[in-house]
Amino acid sequence: MRAATGRPAAATGTGAPAAPGPAARPALAVDGLTVGYAGAPVIDGLTLEVRPGEIVALLGANGAGKTTLLRTLSGLVAPRAGRVLLDGDDLAATSVEDRARRGLAQVPEGRSVVTELTVEENLELGALWRYPGRAERRAAVARGYDLFEPLARRRASPGHQLSGGERQMLALARALVALPRVLLLDEPSLGLAPRVVAQLMGVLRDAAHGTGLTVLLAEQNVTSALSIADRGVVLSLGAVVVDAPAADLAADPALRHAYLGF
């Protein structure tokens, strides 16, 4: 399968924001971030900016530092050095839960659904901090069902009864119902059928282009990620080695061979 085929031309053409001017403050900025042990950093002086409404695919081999980067951004891992800025504000003193409440959402890798809770309860939990009022929260949960039809049929099922695809749909819907401004996703397509992956990517693209959601998408599934991304960033040994428009990255065989392995 070729990366360039099947890509909606409009995705990068109309969706990509204009070149950053002095007024376009990045939604998310990472400045000289270093994580891990001295002498063997997992993230090594990484600097990256993501503009509002932009989808950035975070690519790289296993162990390149993608998961660690996302966990550091959401506050689960403390950096040794460097800064993380959300809309220009340094998050160093902000806890994990307060970062979430400021609109920085993360869908961690794997089964992040709370399996003891029902589908409905998972969605409610996601919407809770944004919508303390019951009526508004119900409306937000309903929007979650609108995103993924299969979830509505399983609203009373406990999480452990869901299929892998349904779990990932629920994890994504649960993050989106709180209307985050920046969404970090770790390998959402892992182990899922291509049809489900396409559905997930479609929802992500709509959210970014429709509501201005900023997305940082870590993926092994390069083709899927680049099909909706505006920009691709390749990590190697905890540092950015390539930062290019997604279209260029997908179309340039030399880049693909060198960094993406296909």
Next chain:
Amino acid sequence: MDRLVLLVSTGVARGLVIALFALSLVIIWRAARIVNFAQAAMAVVAVYVAFALQAATGSFVVALLGALVTGALLGAAVERGLMRRVSGRTPMPGMIVAIGLVMVLQSVLGILFGPKHRPMTPVLAETPLSVGGVPVLSRYDLFVLVVALVVVVGLGVLFNRSTLGLQLRASAVAPEVSRLLGVRVPRMVTIGWMLSSAVAALAVLLLVPTELGLNAHSADVLFVHAFTVAVLGGLDSPAGALLGGVVVGVLVSLVTGYASAGLAPLAVLALLTVVLLVRPGGIFAPKEARTA
């Protein structure tokens, strides 16, 4: 036959107190994944405060509220001041700290108040009421029964129907994911400790007037029974705690009535052994929830 009815109904009332205390162990297990061995000693401290309040005001209602509030505050203090500083990676350090806390609290109570049992008068008469000529529950037993049922139903509503309960449940089983969803997990753990300690204090307060009286060790046997119940029912199961409490209460009442009080602890241990042999996870343990 009359004797059997009396013993069973008294056993049910006593069992509900055990169930309440077991429920407090279930709450804290679900909130913080710890078996709080200090639960009884902490509850006794709260009941000493309630005792003082009753002596000062003469009101049992004030004493009851005092026990609840003191229990909750003590729970918050122990969690914030002690347990939060203990590594949560394995359950062992927390348990050892809890056992240490038992020794400290019981010694301090002993130093302050001595070994004597202070009698607490029940608010209502303890003489059994007769139904059709058969003596059954006393007014006090009925009061205990009503309070226990109200607390059980209230906790059920709190955990299953409120957003606080949703956050408490989510924080307990998936703390990291909950934090990523903006849930203030450390606060939820504190609230879990407060709820649990308040319920335990209430259980001990209800029990003390029917026993020898208030003493640093007043709740030791209750803890053993309730711990048995919590393990029998599965530490994750409020329904198990409720039913198990009643079963153990009736068992203790029957063995005490027909054999001797000295055999009652043995009967409880025998029950625990049999259940653990047949269902090691507890009778009501859900298949995948039980991990420790």
